[in-house]
Amino acid sequence: MATRDWIGTDSGNEGDWSVAANWSGASVPITGDIVRFLTGSQSVVAGKDQSGVNLLELIVTAGYSGDIGSSTGKMEIGATTLSYQGRGNAWFDVSTGSFNYDSVYIQGGVAGRRLYLTGNIAAAHIMEGFVTFESGTVTEAWLESAGTQLDVPQVTITDASFTTLHVLSGTLAQNGSSTISTLHILKGTVTSQEGTTTNVAMRGGLFIKNSPTTVADLKMYLGSCDASQDDRAKTFTDIETHVGMMLNLQNTPDNVVVTNAIKIVGGRDNIKARTLSTTGI
Secondary structure (H helix, E strand, O other), X not given: OOEEEEOOOOOOOOOEOOOHHHEHHHOOOOOOOEEEEOOEOOOEOEOOEEEEEEEEEEEEOOOXXXXXXXXXXXXXXEEEEEXXXXXXXXXXXXXXXXXXXXXXXXXXXXXXXXXXEEOOEXXXXXXXXXXXXXXXXXXXXXXXXXXXXXXXXXXXXXEEEEEEEEEOOOEEEEOOOXXXXXXXXXXXXXXXXXXXXXXXXXXXXXXXXXXXXXXXXXXXXXXXEEOOOOOOOEEEEEEEEOOOEEEEOOOOOOOEEEXXXXXXXXXXXXXXXXXXXXXXX
């Protein structure tokens, strides 16, 4: 195992990952190495197919402002841990190799710059910055704020699938054919524009349900769920409400369907619907 720091400025080979002179120790990173992008602005523009390499750690610090890969040429590499605080754009793709990202930590970024991820991820912690999950499977992820920082995570899901997603801060936009099996919302805003969210538990925050798909189970202890902003038909199979929540099922065409009677433990006066079938207290 060795630690390799990106230099990237070898004359005539600037930005080529596969050139040894672009790395500290004059050696291209191999499986088990730690790779660090510490300073500078030289982007990675060549040698991006490293799909046979599985790093121990891939670290991009706030001191690095270059891009890594591009939308048409992603950085294909595996890593046990990916830590990203970079100030440029980055495209990481682990789907072409036989590796996953076991742990991803994202805390950084600036407006207009974004991290794009493709492939399977075991655990992702997004504490700050702009992130897009393009495809692949994420087993568990957290949107959370780190201490007193002012910038909260802003996450977009296009065609990725999440098993469990915890939103404790920030904003999440769900698009494309993405799926979320279980969504927990404590704070922040989740807008489901497209895709499917199966189970939702709310203890705060805002869930905007625009996607014309089915939520199998919605439990509302606190927070707000708004299904009124989009005129497309949508369905909730089971809903349970408690004191302190707000639920709006009243869109213009009146085509929000609740399959089973709403179980009202509390909060009856905070439900908006043209027709309402309820059980419980």
